[in-house]
Amino acid sequence: SYRRPETSWDNVTRPVLMLSGEGDAHQQFPHGRKVAFDHLPEANGSHYRFWFNDVAFGHGQYAEDPCDAAGRRKCDVFLQTWGSLILSYLDGYLLKNQRALDYLNNGYATRVTPPFFTIDMLRK
Numbered sequence: 001s002y003r004r005p006e007t008s009w010d011n012v013t014r015p016v017l018m019l020s021g022e023g024d025a026h027q028q029f030p031h032g033r034k035v036a037f038d039h040l041p042e043a044n045g046s047h048y049r050f051w052f053n054d055v056a057f058g059h060g061q062y063a064e065d066p067c068d069a070a071g072r073r074k075c076d077v078f079l080q081t082w083g084s085l086i087l088s089y090l091d092g093y094l095l096k097n098q099r100a101l102d103y104l105n106n107g108y109a110t111r112v113t114p115p116f117f118t119i120d121m122l123r124k
Contacts, residue, residue, distance in 0.1 A: 008039070009041065012040055015046035015047065016047045017048050017050075017089040018033075018036065019050050019086070021052030021119075023052070023057045024052075043124050047124040049123075050085055050119050052117060056074065056078075056117075057078050074116045077113055081119070085109055088103045
């Protein structure tokens, strides 16, 4: 049941991509966004969480201009990284593109963003 957070994720076996971070509070504690991933079952590495360690990027970044708060260069790195993760996930799992899966699986995005911000990656 979705009303029981400790068990509601048990049957999720399809690949999952979660992108969130320090700025993703939206009137709640941002680390609460980690709970869903924590409750997902093991899935042979097809469940991903990329956590952006920066408060400048929040819940509505894709609906607003994130560069207002972050600065143009930092914002460009964020948007390029965010987009590369989403497209790699879709290409990898929908189109069966092995290069896209390799991009996700090797954590490349976590190594290209410093010094602007860092990203933590978890897989299940």
